[in-house]
């Protein structure tokens with residue numbers, strides 16, 4: 001008997017906004033000027049936050065911090081597509097998502113300043129705490145999707161993680177289950193091509209992350225992660241599909257970690273300045289500015305104003321963070337459980 | 352002899368064992384090109400090549416699981432887990448397999464591997480980067496747990512751990528990595544596992560501690576007639592050395608930075624109660640962290656036992 005082909009799979013890549021600021025009109029999502037300006041403002045705010053966080057860390061006012069520089073389009077673009085009923089399961093490098101969703105910025109500073117009170121978001125936001133243990137959050141997105149469907153809620157859950165996380169069992173177990181149950185879930189991989197010192201090629205032998213969905217019966221797509229419109233469009237499409245019962249999607253945002261892994265890392269030990277320079281030229285913010293300039297939405301004055309407003313907002317957040325009273329020792333005990341044991345109460349009294 | 356910190360001492364042990372024994376190889380996240388996030392394996396990729404210093408994908412379970420496979424094949428893998436908090440992701444492999452491969456195969460296969468991991472607090476690092484959960488591992492038969500408190504014993508113990516025929520969890524006190532410098536032989540030597548060290552002699556009270564707490568304990572007992580026992584191996588721990596000291600002092604303080612409840616201190620106290628209670632002249636005191644999740648940096652100073660607390664416990668017993 002001859003061998004037969006049972007299946008063959010194609011992986012698509014979506015690009016809309018070119019480096020020169022031109023867009024593919026056929027693919028361009030419908031976005032009003034106001035929304036585009038709003039997305040731009042969020043990117044600037046995210047970048048301003050990031051720059052400040054790095055500075056504060058250097059001054060000893062913040063703890064170890066993982067910069068998002070270069071990944072703003074992947075974060076702002078995807079978060080901009082969410083509805084208020086949707087849920088977000090973050091890893092630790094999505095501060096642009098938090099900021100777009102309106103997470104209080106001083107709380108982000110507070111968290112990275114080593115104070116867990118920053119992990120408590122407002123009731124209005126369905127966002128799980130920042131997750132440091134790589135990939136472990138992925139199955140939570142699966143469970144949230146199962147719960148939302150059980151409750152007949154329209155919510156879709158967006159789970160974020162990095163390229164390194166795709167090597168974890170939790171990624172494979174989570175995606176498999178999401179595929180089996182055809183869940184209302186979107187998995188967003190910010191493939192920034194590095195996991196500390198390990199380059200993508202040493203993380204996976206697969207040509208794309210997107211194709212990892214195939215094995216689990218999940219649609220996978222790669223988008224230009226530095227193209228805010230492609231990210232927005234892929235996320236909107238995946239959310240709409242999930243909301244209408246079409247099941248999960250894996251979106252690979254191919255981007256680049258311009259900065260060190262964290263403020264405790266020195267990327268110069270393992271990658272070349274040339275590589276970084278190549279990706280600096282693909283800056284997602286410059287690209288959006290070029291597009292907006294072509295549409296009459298941007299010039300130097302707009303850029304300066306948006307920037308100044310962002311910096312002022314960051315200033316206010318830093319002030320709020322630093323004027324908050326230091327946590328009391330009791331803070332360690334609260335939330336260990338709904339009630340404390342007698343031993344814990346005694347420990348709290350003497351500490 | 353050379354003056355080394357713990358990072359250098361561990362690096363030296365790894366390099367010597369790799370040079371002496373081609374069965375020894377390293378695997379883990381960022382251990383090669385980056386030399387490990389704490390630079391413990393710095394220079395080893397250049398010296399021994401990518402076949403023996405393996406930068407793995409980000410997969411704790413596969414790192415330990417693969418180490419088990421290598422060990423079953425006759426190699427002596429040394430796996431690094433980047434922080435103790437991430438050993439939780441490898442717990443299944445450690446407990447389900449490393450700990451019991453010898454037993455399950457009735458001795459046909461063994462897992463002579465070492466899992467090295469930095470542990471402990473006081474370094475102002477993010478969540479899960481300051482765990483001290485050694486007791487969990489001590490509870491699992493089939494795994495040995497070793498914790499050096501300085502460069503000299505780190506090198507000798509790691510050498511012993513690599514040469515040991517069974518799996519060893521090797522905990523490296525992160526806060527002490529570069530804090531303590533000691534004279535360390537440049538050649539290989541053993542500090543035997545299972546043997547505690549009397550870190551300071553004294554006659555009126557025994558303080559049992561290990562690893563990350565030891566330097567704090569030594570500061571705390573200054574000016575007091577206290578004997579300090581550095582356990583070095585937590586599982587199996589050196590009951591004889593502890594009991595011999597208790598027989599002379601009759602008073603015991605156990606200090607660990609892990610949480611109080613079901614910490615290793617409980618096992619030590621129970622053993623003393625069973626085998627040495629007639630020597631005791633006062634109740635045993637445990638100085639430990641409260642029963643809460645390791646807090647983030649802002650509160651870690653309130654969580655970790657400090658010299659003042661340890662000193663008060665010692666005084667309380669001396670006045671008893």
Ligand SMILES: Cc1ncc(C[n+]2csc(CCOP(=O)(O)OP(=O)(O)O)c2C)c(N)n1
Nearest residue numbers: 093132133134162163164165194195196437
């Ligand atoms: C389970 C686990 N293992 C190891 C680490 C240490 N660590 C933190 S981030 C990181 C790399 C993560 O790479 P990736 O998933 O690509 O995310 P990125 O940092 O690039 O955003 C590692 C190894 C961790 N936090 N959690």
Ligand SMILES: [Mg+2]
Nearest residue numbers: 162163194195
């Ligand atoms: Mg990455």
